[in-house]
Amino acid sequence: MKLLEERIRQEGLILSDTVLKVDSFLNHQVDTELALEIGREFGRKFAGEPITKVLTIEASGIQFAMATGIALGVPFVYAKKKKAVTLAEEVYSAPVHSFTRQETYQVSVSRKYIGPGDKVLIVDDFLATGAALVGLVQIVKEAGAELVGVGCVIEKTFQEGRGLLEQLGVRIHSLARIRAMSPGEIHFED
């Protein structure tokens, strides 16, 4: 998605070989027009699939799941992050290890909102280590729903996330794929 790559070049802050900040337009301040266009692009890429629900994880996936839900005319569900495993209600859950925070948290989705009849598209802002996305894939499988695929706004192709998801047989579509980066320099995959 050329428009997105251009914005990343213009506004992305590359702090190290692995850390890219895009909080001026994607995940702290959000350009609503760009978010809607991202949703439409996911809608086009997964057109033809009878998707019933979009699934993401709080907080920074919400704006893209919302945009994708708008494009597809379906509701979205956001998994909640909890440190404690206080399952007060019936939920599907999976552990996710955060490498940036060096802690493991639990992601959970109420059993009421995903089930065997659903065809689910997972959407998130970043695909890097893949930890959060693998957790969401586990939840979709546990729910007995069909996973249509995973849509990521930005992928760091030099990290292991795609490999982990492909091992699980997941179809992935990323809108901006970064091959390598360092402060002042960024290279996208062709």
Add this chain to the structure above:
Amino acid sequence: MKLLEERIRQEGLILSDTVLKVDSFLNHQVDTELALEIGREFGRKFAGEPITKVLTIEASGIQFAMATGIALGVPFVYAKKKKAVTLAEEVYSAPVHSFTRQETYQVSVSRKYIGPGDKVLIVDDFLATGAALVGLVQIVKEAGAELVGVGCVIEKTFQEGRGLLEQLGVRIHSLARIRAMSPGEIHFED
């Protein structure tokens, strides 16, 4: 907003005199069409004000800030919640006490995304104790921006939030105002 009141009557789960769960359509699973209509309603209510930014707090305010940003054609910003006060970057911040979790956390917004030239509309899902919203109002004032008002999806008028905000001179507009509730029963303000 009649449409919203109807959905609350049909799908809201009243767990006690103070706890209402709306996670089947507002803040876990999200009805994207309803969220968009909520955004349009805030847009209409604050029409005529030259709003430059919508501000909310992660996570459950994001879908409504997004919808309002779409309606107004402006970006939105979501404040981040942190337990630790690790201000790695320049932020405006305010302490917020959570009565449900019995803990105080810090909400913060980067100084880059709100400033003296901004006219800010704050949007959130609930107005009850008002704790989080008062924190956001403090951040807008600290930033030297102009606060246009606060838009809340659901207000519990029997709690102290509105009073606290009105003491600060804030204009409030809520879409569904609950006067009283108990399991099996809910009364909206006229």
